Amino acid sequence: MGRHHARVVRETPGMELVAVADPGGDRFAVAGGLPVLPDVQALIAAGIDAAVVAVPTAHHEEVALALAAAGVHTMVEKPIAHTAEAGARVAAAFEDAGLVGAVGYVERCNPALLAMRQRIADGALGEVYQITTSRQGPFPGRISDVGVVKDLATHDVDLTAWLAQSPYATVSAQVAHRSGRQHEDMVLATGRLANGIIVSHTVNWLSPRKERQTVVTGEKGALVADTTTGDLTFYANGTTTTQWDTVAAFRGVAEGDAIRYALTKREPLRVEQENFRDTINGHPTTAAVTMTEGVHTLTVVEAILRAAAEGITVDL
Incomplete structure (x- = not known):
């Protein structure tokens, strides 16, 4: 880096x-x-x-x-x-x-996530119910000293707490070792934030398909961020009822309009460096990650590893 x-x-x-x-x-x-x-x-x-x-x-x-x-x-x-x-x-x-x-944590500076956080703050989803992330792809040759939890899942933990503006309260997890390395290369983690939002993270570096997706679901619909492309899409809850009874019986909310927003896409690392500069100059931004937040994220990551090792739910 x-x-x-x-x-x-x-x-x-x-x-x-x-x-x-x-x-x-x-x-x-x-x-x-x-x-x-x-x-x-x-x-x-x-x-x-x-x-x-x-x-x-x-x-x-x-x-x-x-x-x-x-x-x-x-x-x-x-x-x-x-x-x-x-x-x-x-x-x-x-x-x-x-x-x-x-x-x-450069993901905070991804255009899709910056736009997502702003729209959540503006009430686009109403009350937020759930945040899910998926971060999967091939093994990165640069990694030697940590597993997938501390290398990749740490991004998802940070961005989830940032999007929700709430720390983690509990976590549970499962990990797998499939590549013959000392450290884990797959993790499934679930948890609940202090404000009641439920969360889940699917992370591995053994998939031939690269995926970087964050989904936030609330009372008005769902926002889906693809951080590989920097795209943000809103799926609204619909108001038109279906006339097909067998389908309607399996639906919680009706499907409404879908909107893919046109975003200005700047390199996230450049935005991150500007945030660092501005914070030094006395003008911090919401996307700047404080060291206190960094410690919380690492505390959650360690709790995920402990939960997986001991088969328990860890309270933070």
């Missing part, structure tokens, strides 16, 4: 890429004319105002704490740390230092 952040920082007004660090060198050739520094201390010594941490999850805490101690505003790629306990230490360090600390 570091190579993508480097590109976007260079292209974002109000930001300038002045230093990069990677002990493994610059294998993606993103440094340009900048020297490739060996570690976070060298990065800090370059006199930076802000940093993006895109290192393996196991190193998030160490690098982020060093940046907090040096007074550097920081966005840490998701998840915030390798454990919720470590994430809480990171969040506390930035809060105590009065610094901006953010977490890189």
